Amino acid sequence: MRSKGIKMLGIIVMMSAFVCTFFSVGAYGAVKSSTKNIKASYRNIQIYINGKKLSNKVEPFILTDQGVTMVPLRLISEALGQKVVWDDKLSSIYIGSIPVDKSAFSVENNTEPKLLEELPVLRNVGPFYEFKSRNIVIARRQFKDGIAVELENATSVAEVVLELKGYYSYLEGYIGIDDETRNSSTGFILSIYGDGIEKAREGQILPSDYPRYVKVDVKGVNRLTIRVEGQDCEIGEYERAIAALADFKFYK
Numbered sequence: 001m002r003s004k005g006i007k008m009l010g011i012i013v014m015m016s017a018f019v020c021t022f023f024s025v026g027a028y029g030a031v032k033s034s035t036k037n038i039k040a041s042y043r044n045i046q047i048y049i050n051g052k053k054l055s056n057k058v059e060p061f062i063l064t065d066q067g068v069t070m071v072p073l074r075l076i077s078e079a080l081g082q083k084v085v086w087d088d089k090l091s092s093i094y095i096g097s098i099p100v101d102k103s104a105f106s107v108e109n110n111t112e113p114k115l116l117e118e119l120p121v122l123r124n125v126g127p128f129y130e131f132k133s134r135n136i137v138i139a140r141r142q143f144k145d146g147i148a149v150e151l152e153n154a155t156s157v158a159e160v161v162l163e164l165k166g167y168y169s170y171l172e173g174y175i176g177i178d179d180e181t182r183n184s185s186t187g188f189i190l191s192i193y194g195d196g197i198e199k200a201r202e203g204q205i206l207p208s209d210y211p212r213y214v215k216v217d218v219k220g221v222n223r224l225t226i227r228v229e230g231q232d233c234e235i236g237e238y239e240r241a242i243a244a245l246a247d248f249k250f251y252k
Contacts, residue, residue: 039064047071049079052210078213081141083172113249115145116173119162122223126150126158128245136244138176138211143246148178153239154186154232162224164250169219173248174211175202177241182207185236188243189229190214194221206233207241218250 045060046053060071074084077095085094117130126149135142149158175190187206192199192214200216218224228243 040070045069045071047075049076049210052079054079079210081139081174081211083213113251114168116162116171116245116248116250117145117147119164119250121160122163123159123161123225126160126228128158128160136246137179138174138244138246139182139208140179141211143174143211143244146173146244146246146248148242148244149228151186151188151228151230151241151243154230156186156230157227158243159225159227162226164218164221164224166220166222168221168250168252170215170217171224171248171250172213172215174213174246175205176209176211176244176246177205177207178244179208181238181241183237184239184241185233186239186241187231187233188241189231190243191227191229192216193225193227194218195223196225204231205243207236211246 040061041064042059042061045062047056047060048054054075056072056075058072058075060069062069073093073095077084082096086092087094128147128149130147135144136146136148137143147160149160151158177184177187184207187204187209190200190202190205192201199218199221200214202212202214205212226245230241
């Protein structure tokens with residue numbers, strides 16, 4: 001049991017190193033960086049979280065000399081419902097909450113965000129609404145903030161248009177289907193447009209999927225359109241589904 005625990009610790013530590021290596025390119029001069037040659041073997045390694053297979057463009061590999069498996073940290077963390085923030089200036093990775101100590105992270109990550117539901121709304125077709133009696137719940141994870149819209153079936157379309165006035169740099173949050181309708185046969189596709197230009201598109205959001213983390217560049221955007229389109233999942237007890245935008249925050 002002891003050796004197994006030590007091996008698992010090695011995997012976790014090296015996971016962090018793996019992500020740092022990928023993100024360190026182009027880092028500020030104040031942060032020291034180095035390049036090392038490694039011996040790696042690829043064996044078509046598959047990753048499963050709670051029985052669900054994950055897919056990612058970065059293929060896991062094994063450090064041959066150390067017997068350590070390297071996997072994408074962001075993929076694992078977000079599949080478990082944890083936000084990942086990369087601080088380029090400090091070459092630091094924050095999983096979940098950011099340190100309370102203000103000196104522990106750079107000024108760029110110390111910007112008070114604006115919640116989606118606090119922004120001026122120019123159009124609301126659906127309509128999108130806030131839950132008043134309870135929190136949004138996606139695959140058993142609760143979210144205090146956010147908005148949702150009811151899709152009657154797979155042909156339903158809803159959208160909300162927000163006024164940003166070019167104040168914000170990026171938005172981040174989670175999307176999914178609220179657990180109230182997790183037995184539905186309807187999923188959805190999410191599209192985000194900035195002044196008519198597509199900024200992001202997320203497809204195949206299905207009932208009971210884990211919360212999917214999204215981050216979108218909105219620099220200079222005046223009008224932001226968020227569109228939800230129903231999608232047929234074939235299997236389900238009914239067609240109605242509640243599409244949720246949870247903890248959507250806008251950063252300057």
